[in-house]
Amino acid sequence: MSIFTINNSWVSLETIDEILENNQQIALSEEAKTAILGCRSYLDEAVAKSDRLIYGINTGFGSLCDTAINTADLEKLQRNLVLSHACGAGERVPDHIVRRMLLLKVLGLSHGHSGVQLETVERLIFFFNNNIFPVVFQQGSLGASGDLAPLAHLVLPLLNEGTSMVDGVEITAQELNQRFGLQPIALRSKEGLALLNGTQFMSAYASYAIQQGNRLLNQFNHIGAISLEAYDGRVEPFGVQVNAIRNQVGQISVAETFRHLLAGSEIAGREKAHVQDPYSFRCIPQVHGASHDTLVHCAAIVEREVNAVTDNPTVFPDDDIVVSAGNFHGQPLALAMDFLAIALAELGSISERRVYKSISGTRDLPAFLVANPGLNSGFMITQYTCASIVSQNKQLCSPASVDTIDSSNGQEDHVSMGANAATKLYRVIDNCFTIQGIELLHACQGLEFRRPLKTSPKLEMIVSAFRENIPFVEEDRYLHPLISASTQFAKNQLWTYLKK
Numbered sequence: 001m002s003i004f005t006i007n008n009s010w011v012s013l014e015t016i017d018e019i020l021e022n023n024q025q026i027a028l029s030e031e032a033k034t035a036i037l038g039c040r041s042y043l044d045e046a047v048a049k050s051d052r053l054i055y056g057i058n059t060g061f062g063s064l065c066d067t068a069i070n071t072a073d074l075e076k077l078q079r080n081l082v083l084s085h086a087c088g089a090g091e092r093v094p095d096h097i098v099r100r101m102l103l104l105k106v107l108g109l110s111h112g113h114s115g116v117q118l119e120t121v122e123r124l125i126f127f128f129n130n131n132i133f134p135v136v137f138q139q140g141s142l143g144a145s146g147d148l149a150p151l152a153h154l155v156l157p158l159l160n161e162g163t164s165m166v167d168g169v170e171i172t173a174q175e176l177n178q179r180f181g182l183q184p185i186a187l188r189s190k191e192g193l194a195l196l197n198g199t200q201f202m203s204a205y206a207s208y209a210i211q212q213g214n215r216l217l218n219q220f221n222h223i224g225a226i227s228l229e230a231y232d233g234r235v236e237p238f239g240v241q242v243n244a245i246r247n248q249v250g251q252i253s254v255a256e257t258f259r260h261l262l263a264g265s266e267i268a269g270r271e272k273a274h275v276q277d278p279y280s281f282r283c284i285p286q287v288h289g290a291s292h293d294t295l296v297h298c299a300a301i302v303e304r305e306v307n308a309v310t311d312n313p314t315v316f317p318d319d320d321i322v323v324s325a326g327n328f329h330g331q332p333l334a335l336a337m338d339f340l341a342i343a344l345a346e347l348g349s350i351s352e353r354r355v356y357k358s359i360s361g362t363r364d365l366p367a368f369l370v371a372n373p374g375l376n377s378g379f380m381i382t383q384y385t386c387a388s389i390v391s392q393n394k395q396l397c398s399p400a401s402v403d404t405i406d407s408s409n410g411q412e413d414h415v416s417m418g419a420n421a422a423t424k425l426y427r428v429i430d431n432c433f434t435i436q437g438i439e440l441l442h443a444c445q446g447l448e449f450r451r452p453l454k455t456s457p458k459l460e461m462i463v464s465a466f467r468e469n470i471p472f473v474e475e476d477r478y479l480h481p482l483i484s485a486s487t488q489f490a491k492n493q494l495w496t497y498l499k500k
Contacts, residue, residue, distance in 0.1 A: 005029045006110050013303050017211050020099060025129040027111060028121065035112025036121060038096035040188070042317035043115040047074070047189055054313065054322050057115075057190045065277070078192030082159060085196055088137030093150065093201075095165055097426075098133040100204035101154055104306055105195070113309045113316065114194040120185055123158055125471065131163040132157070132176065136201075142407060143330035143418030146311065147201030150419070155195045160184035190313075197311035202333045205422035206302045209337065212429045213295050213344055216436070219494055220347045221254060222462060223439050224284050225261040227354045228268075229455040230446030232363045233281045235268050236260075243285050250292030255285040264308045265456040275387040282352035287350050294343035298336040305333055329419030334401035341428045347392040348428075348435040352390045355383050358442045369445045369473075377477045379442055382483060386438040396424045396431075434493075437487030440466060448472050465489075465497050 004019050007029035019026065028036070043057070047485070053059050053068060093101075102124055109121050114116050127134070134157050140149025156162025157173040177184065228231075235258075236242070243255040262268045276282065313324040359379050361367035367375050370378025400421035404414050444466050447455065454460055 001025055003027050006107060007031050008035065008111055009397045010307055011107060011211055013207055013299060013306070014280060016100075016103065016207055016306065020096075026103065026125055028104065028118075028125070032110040032112070033118060036110065036116065036118050039066055039112040039115050039315050040117055043190060043315055043322075044188070046322065048332070052326075056315070057193075057322070070286050073223040074189040075187055078187035078189065079159060081192035081196065082152050082155060082187070084162065085148045086156050086162065088140035088149040088153050088476055090137050090139035093136040093138055094485030095133040096110045097204050097208060098136055098154070098165075099128065099131075100208060101150070101200045102128040102133075102137070104207070105151070105154065105198065106202040107306060108198055108200065108309055108311065109194065111309050113314050114311050115190040117185070117191065118193045120158065120187070120191060120195070121277075123182070124155075125166075126180075126182075127157070130180070131166070132180075135163045135170060137315065138346075138419075138423050141201055142405070142415035143199075143202055143334055143420070143422075144328065144376045144415035145408070145412050146197035147199060147329035147419055148196050148332075150201040151196045151198060152198075156197075162397075174241045190315075193313075194311045197328045199305060199308075199310045199328060199330050199333060199418070202330050202337070202422050203302065203305050205426055206298075206333050206337055206340075209340055209344075209422075209425050209429060210295065210299045210302050213298075213340060215430065215495055216344060216347060216432050217291055217295060218498060219436055219490060220351060220432075221257050221284075221288060221493075222261060222498060223353070223436055223443060223457070223490075224281075224288070224354065225258055226358055226443040226447060226455065226459050226463065227279075227439060228258075229262075229265060229459065230279050230283075230443050230450065231277070231281060231354070231357060231365070232267065232272065232274075232450070233277045234274070235262055237277070237282045238262070238285060246286070248286075248289055248293065251285045251289030252298070253292055254289040258284065261458055262456050265459070266453045267450055267455050268358060270453070277355070277396045278357055280350050280357060284350070286462050287346060291343040291347050294339055298340045299341075301332050301336045329417035331401065334416035337418065337425045338397075338399040338401045341393075341421070341425045342397050344425075344428050344432055345390075345397050348393055349390050351435050351439045352383070352386045355386050355439050355442050358422035358446050359383055364487065365446055365449055368444060369449075370475065372475065378473070378476070378479045379445065379479075380477060382441060385483065386435055388435055389438075392427050394432050396428050400424065420444055434483075436490040437483060441470065441482060441486045441488060445469070445473060461500075462494065462497055465493065469493075 003025045134154050136150050136153040141147040160173045238258040240253045243252050310327045359368045367373040368375040368378030368380045400417040403417045
């Protein structure tokens with residue numbers, strides 16, 4: 001099994017995805033180990049030789065920042081911090097997101113500015129490499145003092161507390177330690193704060209969203225092209241000249257993609273009776289292209305974040321300073337995830353409009369895409385389902401980042417709500433796959449009424465693969481299983497064909 005060595009060099013989002021998809025293990029380089037050990041040693045010396053207050057190291061937390069803590073109680077202070085902050089609620093965070101959290105937490109701590117023990121980082125690496133996923137809950141973080149509650153749950157098993165998922169079974173920390181022959185970690189000064197402060201809950205969701213957003217955009221382009229063919233749409237709106245003069249990078253890219261997808265199509269190449277298409281077809285380069293540009297913008301912000309040190313206070317041994325600041329504040333991610341949710345929801349919104357046009361009984365297509373409408377309702381209500389999901393996405397796009405609620409007796413008086421931005425973005429992504437499943441169902445159904453004409457070889461390959469799972473609908477039947485199968489095709493199979 002291959003090992004990715006963490007050496008404090010820049011890690012791209014693509015590399016993170018490769019580590020996760022290929023089940024690579026991770027390890028610290030000697031350089032990273034030296035940085036971690038050096039920072040811990042410096043912090044121990046700083047505490048021993050000075051009687052000044054250093055936030056979170058020999059003081060209380062939040063509004064208790066001026067309360068001094070006796071040296072003998074510093075370790076208990078850190079343990080108490082983790083236990084008291086592990087008060088998450090709501091649904092569990094999916095294991096694949098927890099796995100991202102573990103990886104990103106290790107990356108953040110490996111820079112040597114957090115003051116943690118090497119043993120602590122190595123234990124998180126052990127969890128990652130052995131598919132041990134602490135049980136974390138979605139609700140509880142304000143996205144400002146770090147993702148306090150979720151990260152507290154993430155590290156509870158280090159202290160012989162909480163539960164974890166191992167091989168699909170939830171076990172206690174005691175059972176975990178016994179199974180793997182582990183001893184609980186005794187936290188040193190500042191360690192609890194280093195583990196809880198940070199944006200790894202938000203960053204895990206955000207990096208996942210970038211990965212899935214790129215996939216959704218690519219798939220919406222392909223599915224939209226099949227819909228265009230089924231609707232007998234014109235190709236001129238995807239031409240070089242008209243898109244070049246708009247100067248928008250995403251628009252130019254999407255138009256080029258469509259020209260490639262439609263190359264060799266009999267349907268696209270024949271003369272059209274109509275002069276112009278509705279916006280949901282004609283403006284695909286402009287709408288999909290805008291989402292493309294948003295993805296690029298948000299990806300840059302997220303990539304910077306996963307390479308950052310986001311706990312507090314931050315330790316700089318070479319400069320002999322410990323700085324209490326605000327790198328844990330999630331505003332960059334909160335704004336980006338709200339923006340990304342809108343961009344992805346818009347892909348779903350224009351998709352639903354294409355679904356609606358496909359059942360309109362125009363362009364020589366039968367009403368509701370069924371040969372005998374009236375006796376059969378055909379795909380009438382699948383459009384209703386799609387519309388309801390699109391409407392829910394619009395509601396989920398209400399920005400979380402514009403909200404803030406005072407906390408910690410006013411000490412933490414502006415928060416990002418980035419954690420809420422993260423979890424609702426996750427729901428938007430899931431909804432978009434369902435929307436794709438419904439548009440695929442309509443597009444492939446409509447294409448059958450163009451036979452014997454064929455679309456392009458690239459699109460015919462997708463349609464052929466789709467038909468292996470989902471049949472043409474001759475007359476009314478129980479449609480939920482078809483929507484479910486089509487959605488699963490969009491989620492789990494379509495991407496493999498697009499990568500060929």
